[in-house]
Amino acid sequence: MYRERAAVGVAGAVVWESVAAGGAPARVLPDGCLDLLWSSRAGLLVAGPDRTAHLSASAPGERWVGLRLPPGVGPAVFGAPAHELRDQRVLLADLWGLAAAELADRIAGVAGVDPGRHHRAGPVRAEPVAALLETVAAARLRAAGGPDPLGVRVAGRLAAGATVAAAAAEVGLGARALHRRSQLLFGYGPKTLARILRMRRALDLARAGTPLAETAALAGYADQAHLTRDVKEFAGVPPSRLLPA
Template identity: 50%
Template sequence: MYVERRSHLAPLIVWTRTVQIAGSARVLPDGCMDLIWSGDELIVAGPDTVAHPVENTPGTRYAAVRCAPGIGPALFGLPAHPLRDRRVPLADVWGGRDVRVLTERIAAAADPAAFLEHLAAERLREHDAAAARFAGAVVGELRAGADIATVAAEVNLSERQLHRRSLTAFGYGPKTLARVLRLDRALGLARGGVPAARVAAVAGYADQAHFARDVKALAGVPLRTLLSG
């Protein structure tokens, strides 16, 4: 069972998951980065460009915080692009000694998800406000359907500078980020029962075939399979 809530402390989603059925699953790209407690290890999930495969073991419990797009670097203290399409131990990012202490504390916590929420909020309290404004502006423009030149002008950068800043903030350039955000919106509509042709038009695809190709490229399976899983 998967449960999530929006944090009132920071730009985070707090989520928990208890695996009930064995099998394979896929985590779709969403522009976000997560700090995950797997029950015995703290893991950093970098920004994905394609679906990340997961093997489910019944009884496994996860607690995590998901950073809004562009916020992960402030939490983890490094640019997003070295973590792109990767899952790495937090000890590789923050250092083994600090993480050993955190691992002991979270293992003893009554509510691991709340523990992670407060930990992340504390670290984000000192984050670069300008970087957060940049991330928010870029994501907002791309979600509204703006082209790359318009986004660059909105944040007072050249397109080359925008690409470089986006690698640091999001893990990939603005064109890839736009595809990821568009797919996230489209799948939300499709899961709500909107017909595929209408989803394609509303989400900004050229046509239904374009939507289908993007789903297969980013999710790894056809839309019908994705919605039935």
């Protein structure tokens, strides 16, 4: 079971919820985002920006609630540069210390779990957990003065299909300066972010029923083979493995 909705209080963020069925690990594709996660077994975690697909293994019945922060926003919420969290899943306590323990206690009170061991003490109430994650993230974002506007602008232009050179020119930075800022904000350089966002656009088109050859052209690939190579590099499998049967 998986569902998501737009977050409240953090522009562009998404709240998602899932219950693991067990079996094969779930393939989580890179998207340039950082996530604030809560697991009914593992507690509070931070998922850094991935360069390749992350295989997420969960116990049957494990409940997950996440707040997916759009590219460039996570560092302001977590108080850490994105590149330090790249390809990692870390305990929130490692970043927030006592504030993470306080949040865990608040979640235990609304979710029906043991605050020390995180196991289920009854039916998990996911929506109050999501609301707490939204509230805390929004408060930290306000305290930080909001996300870096450069990150929001660059990510928005790249998501719309602009070239890295065009995005750099629009924000008035040279290639090296943009690369340095991108490492801090996104966890990798602007070219990698642009390729990841292009892959996401292509998969959205293909999942909507657009043939792969047409998808490649619409998303800005040289041809279908180029699309397949990029998807395999970032997702670990060809596009056909990621589409409905």
